[in-house]
Amino acid sequence: MQDLIGTGVALVTPFNAQGAIDHEALSRIVNHQVDNGVDYLVVLGTTGESVTLSKEEKQEVIKTIKKANDGRLPLVIGVGGNDTAVVVNELKTANLEGFVAVLSVSPAYNKPTQEGIFQHFKAVSEASPLPVILYNVPGRTGSNMAVETVVRLSQFDNVVAIKEAAGDLVQAMNMIQYTPKDFLVISGDDMIANAMTLAGGAGVISVIGQAMAQDFSDMIRYSLNGDVGESYELHYKIAASIDMIFEQGNPCGIKALLRHLGLCDDSVRLPLVKVDEDLSSRLKSFLDQYEN
Template identity: 55%
Template sequence: MSGFLRGTGVALATPFNKDGSIDFDGVTSLVNYCIDGGIEYLVVLGTTAESVTLSKEEKKTLVQHVVKVNNKRLPVVIGIGGNNTAAILEELEQIDTSEFDAILSVVPMYNKPTQEGMYHHYKVINDTSPLPILLYNVPSRTGSNMTAETTLRLSKLDNIIGIKEAVGDFTQVLRIIKDKPDDFLVISGDDTLALPAVAAGGDGVISVIGQGFPKEFSEMIRLGLSGHIQQAFNALYGLLPVIDYAFEEGNPAGIKSILKTKGVCDDNVRLPLLPATQDLAKKIKVFIENY
């Protein structure tokens, strides 16, 4: 059931015009660039999309545009999460299930629930969601870590098919892989650790850098999944500098600079974020010219 989300998904950035409005031509360009590059699925309204600065109406029109451009070529995962459980349930009631294949739901941020609170938050979503659910653990942004024990407990629920794990602690990733049900996906949320996770038995990645280098990154993950580990690691070592650049000044400033350099879309972001500095943009340009 969940195998369609193995491999490389990309957490799509939202291209903006200089006036801050959504650049729909840029969205079209980015979606086609990723699909042509061979990725396995698209993720809309994730962190990289600057979704916290998008209005409800903007989210709606952005998602509709991505779905239209994709035209059912790839599975689409939509980000529906937050720290207000009731608001998430309301959003789930309004979703058009024909357009999406799963939801990605982040651990509640800011109000820092206990492990038991996290479990019950997701249990309610599990009981309500019309679509399969990917958990998303990213303590660097949420302020609290969902432990391996809580993830494994949630993995037994019917509708929860996997986790995007961006904990930064590889031991926690290994604990989940070791004891998870066979059909529960462990998807890396960390571009640098994605291949090691695959080598350990994980299922792939929801990537930021994968939209800047879709062909190279998705092929690297496929090599890892098919057991060609050394070849895959050689590819990773070639990409390591630009993965560092993508996050040096925060996400999505770095990836948008990469996409601008490659002619995919512009690098505008919304406050409180700022575009990549000239120094970083120059390093990115030199890397791409020599890669």
């Protein structure tokens, strides 16, 4: 899965002031990624506020992204949930044409045991017509995927990667060590993406990379090449913005930064709200210093 090595970006879904999808802004954001060195795009993930999009809106988002991308970058689609039967049915019935892989999050809220997580993804693997990227994000799901569970799941032919977003570098390194050599451990945590990649990871599915696309994707290329000094120079240049964009929730922070870049409005859907003026001002100050 060479398509999944490097920098993937979890795309936001821009809204206008009335709360409708802003398709022109979405196209601008896609072009920003393509023009600034990003390697692949993730559609309808958490950052895309997929849980507050209707089925019809999801199809509109997919159509706009495909049209704007025009085959230039590989596309990954998010298909997950906390009802295994619903996820399996979606994988069996959805039109997944044009996508190279499925990103599927560990069930949230139910808090399954490790065996429950394994059985869920076993069913996902059996139903998916595309390669599967596991997604471990305990901060959102309430349960962590243990290294042993990931190792078991990595034995399935079409389970090709994990987006590891526990924020635990030791756990990530154990996944890299104990899974097969062709299994990709992808960082889902922007702050440790460089360290994970240098430790043998396959890169990142990023949020901040959506705004700081050129430097963040260059950072990952340096780390994939083992260029430690160059990669950390860019990491420390970007680092402050990573803390800030997650300070008041995702994608609230990244949308504020994208607004300052002139790419989209910062509107989000309830129960999310825009970042406050203080954080917005600090993000603007960071950007002003960054660009000078």
